Amino acid sequence: EPEVTQTPSHQVTQxxxxxxxxxxxxxxxxxxxxxxQILGQKVEFLVSFYNNEISxxxxxxDDQFSVERPDGSNFTLKIRSTKLEDxxxxxxxxxxxxGGGEQYFGPGTRLTVT
Amino acid sequence: xxxVEQNSGPLSxxxxxxxxxxxxxxxxxxxxxxxxxxxxxxxxxxxxxIYSNGDKxxxxxxxxxxxxxxxxxLLIRDSQPSDSATYLCAVHxxxxxxxxxxxxxxxKP
Numbered sequence: 001e002p003e004v005t006q007t008p009s010h011q012v013t014q015x016x017x018x019x020x021x022x023x024x025x026x027x028x029x030x031x032x033x034x035x036x037q038i039l040g041q042k043v044e045f046l047v048s049f050y051n052n053e054i055s056x057x058x059x060x061x062d063d064q065f066s067v068e069r070p071d072g073s074n075f076t077l078k079i080r081s082t083k084l085e086d087x088x089x090x091x092x093x094x095x096x097x098x099g100g101g102e103q104y105f106g107p108g109t110r111l112t113v114t
Numbered sequence: 115x116x117x118v119e120q121n122s123g124p125l126s127x128x129x130x131x132x133x134x135x136x137x138x139x140x141x142x143x144x145x146x147x148x149x150x151x152x153x154x155x156x157x158x159x160x161x162x163x164i165y166s167n168g169d170k171x172x173x174x175x176x177x178x179x180x181x182x183x184x185x186x187x188l189l190i191r192d193s194q195p196s197d198s199a200t201y202l203c204a205v206h207x208x209x210x211x212x213x214x215x216x217x218x219x220x221x222k223p
Contacts, residue, residue: 033211043204045213
């Protein structure tokens with residue numbers, strides 16, 4: 001069964017450093033998403049991406065964040081100048097269509113900023 | 115501010131009984147509704163989606179939608195200990211999912 005994959009599973013970085021989180025969406029899916037979940041809190045939408053551009057982004061997704069689809073399979077989230085409060089699980093998801101999104105999630109990357 | 119509300123629980127249900135999970139949402143324009151299951155430390159797993167008023171059944175799971183009342187529910191029949199998890203309600207709006215905080219369900223053997 002096709003699945004979304006994410007690397008790395010755990011990333012530790014120092015405050016102020018840049019990190020890149022990687023995702024490989026399900027191959028026939030056209031819509032891609034990033035979410036984050038701070039420990040013990042609700043899932044929060046960051047950004048949606050379609051046809052090589054951002055469709056929607058939340059207030060959280062400020063200039064510190066960027067997304068890219070560098071090739072036909074990878075979808076990346078870059079976080080510049082990381083802060084302690086960026087520590088969270090970051091989930092990538094993909095969907096075939098946007099009509100409702102039956103969105104399928106990857107296993108997540110745990111980001112720890114020290 | 116579009117919101118999705120769930121009772122945080124925990125909801126404790128005996129094994130074999132029916133677990134009933136509820137969710138309300140604020141955006142009347144929403145058309146798509148989802149239930150995800152999340153085990154501790156894991157990612158959300160899609161278990162049910164519903165787009166039309168009424169009931170939708172899939173195995174032991176039934177999703178119920180009432181758009182007039184802005185209410186979605188999930189019933190789990192013959193609850194098993196493996197159903198113990200946090201259940202997240204999500205509502206689709208403008209290319210994104212709006213999430214509830216989740217209800218923690220505990221199935222007691």
